[in-house]
Amino acid sequence: MxxxxxxxxxxxxxxxxxxxxxxxxxxxxxxxxxxxxxxxxxxxxxxxxxxxxxxxxxxxxxxxxxxxxxxxxxxxxxxxxxxxxxxxxVRGRIRLTAPRTFSDAPIGQSLIDFSKEHPDVVLDIHLDDRFVDLVEEGYDLAIRITRLEDSSMIAKRLAPFSLKICGSPDLIARTGRPERPQDLSRMPCIVDTNGRWLSNWPFMRENGEMFSVPVSGPLEANSPLTTRAAAIAGLGFAPLPDFIAKPALESGELVSLLDDWVPRGGGIFAVYPHRRYLPVKIRVFVDFLAQWFRKHEAD
CATH class of the missing domain: 1.10.10.10 (Winged helix-like DNA-binding domain superfamily/Winged helix DNA-binding domain)
Structure with a gap:
């Protein structure tokens, strides 16, 4: 042996x-x-x-x-x-880590579509909202929704991403419309505990300087879908990934606020370690995701 x-x-x-x-x-x-x-x-x-x-x-x-x-x-x-x-x-197993936000949203369909097109590849998906150490924990790659800062990894940008600060028309009628991020500190807010900033929401001034605003409110949840539902119900203002907020914004159930203050430069990335030999299955998977997002960009 x-x-x-x-x-x-x-x-x-x-x-x-x-x-x-x-x-x-x-x-x-x-x-x-x-x-x-x-x-x-x-x-x-x-x-x-x-x-x-x-x-x-x-x-x-x-x-x-x-x-x-x-x-x-x-x-x-x-x-x-x-x-x-x-x-x-193209065959074998791909060990993938991705945030629940990605899998639960419509864009999670990209993973299912890949499996349909490549039945000889086993897509082993682990959903985790923390930043997983790919090398330490033995993952082939990760999907990350963030402003990417880790230069030790290879990253391919799949799609742009931004947060939306959202509120329902009913809430705005009751509390008024926040004109500056600091206004949120005295208004009811919903905290998505999956977010890296928790109850200190990040904003950006015109000169690119970052600052945070402490918020609080009647509900905290580790699910952007629950956060969206609570925002639609008028419980408070909420930070939502753009692809989560989109249906409610289009229907008028939510209104996007403080857009000029929201940090820019975020994206959805496929991230994988530097390797001497990049497995074909990984390259095919990443290329598939890039094409999938290009195809569905206008959806």
Whole structure:
């Protein structure tokens, strides 16, 4: 049995957070995976996993080994993909992390459309609103909705993005229309706790200087869809991603406010680590998303 097979078994067990879950996921027996990991530990002369009947965890050396082994296996798979590139054969697994905001919105259809067009690729989607460390946690790429600041990654801009400060016509009639961001501090606001700024909303002056305004209100939720529903109901002013706010703005249920103060330069990005060999499946996936957003830009 070669080291690479044992290494893959170890990675599968770590990512599935257990032998049983890994066995179900990859279609091998729990006993076989346990054997491979035990042989790997014997080969290394080090304990990689702490095993009890109720707990599963990496040792300190196991954590280090997992991180480096994942990088090595991805490089090997990437090289194999590069060799297969000439055949046009796109297959394998893409481990993707994306925010729930992306998946729950109409633009999440892009992921379904990719799977329909490329049935030999398994799209393994993990929805998480935090900024995931792609290398540390073994992801192939991420969808990020932000003003991109991380220069250690390769990023392809898929579409523009901006926040909209929204309020219902009924709310504006009751409280008045905020003329400056600072006015929001004395008005009811809805806090989307998925946002990086929470109850300190970011704004930008004409000279590009950023500042924040503290807000509060009757409702906080970790869902932009719930935030939108609360804004439509007139509970408060709310910051919404433009693609979430769009239907309610078009119907007149919400009004966009303070547009000249909202930070600019945001986007929806496909982000992936620098690699010597970029897997064909990743390039095909990113190109598909870019074309999908161009096609649906006017929708």
């Amino acid at each position: 070669d080291t690479l097979t044992r290494m893959r078994a170890f990675i599968d067990v770590v990512e599935a957070e257990g032998f049983s879950a890994a066995a179900r996921k990859i279609g091998r027996s729990k006993a076989l995976l346990s054997k491979y990991v035990r042989e790997l530990e014997d080969e290394l002369g080090a304990l990689l996993l702490n095993r009890t009947t109720r707990q599963f965890s990496l040792t300190e050396v196991g954590h280090t080994y997992y991180r480096r082994a994942s990088e090595i296996v991805r490089e090997i798979d990437s090289l194999a993909d590069t060799v297969r590139d000439s055949s046009g054969d």
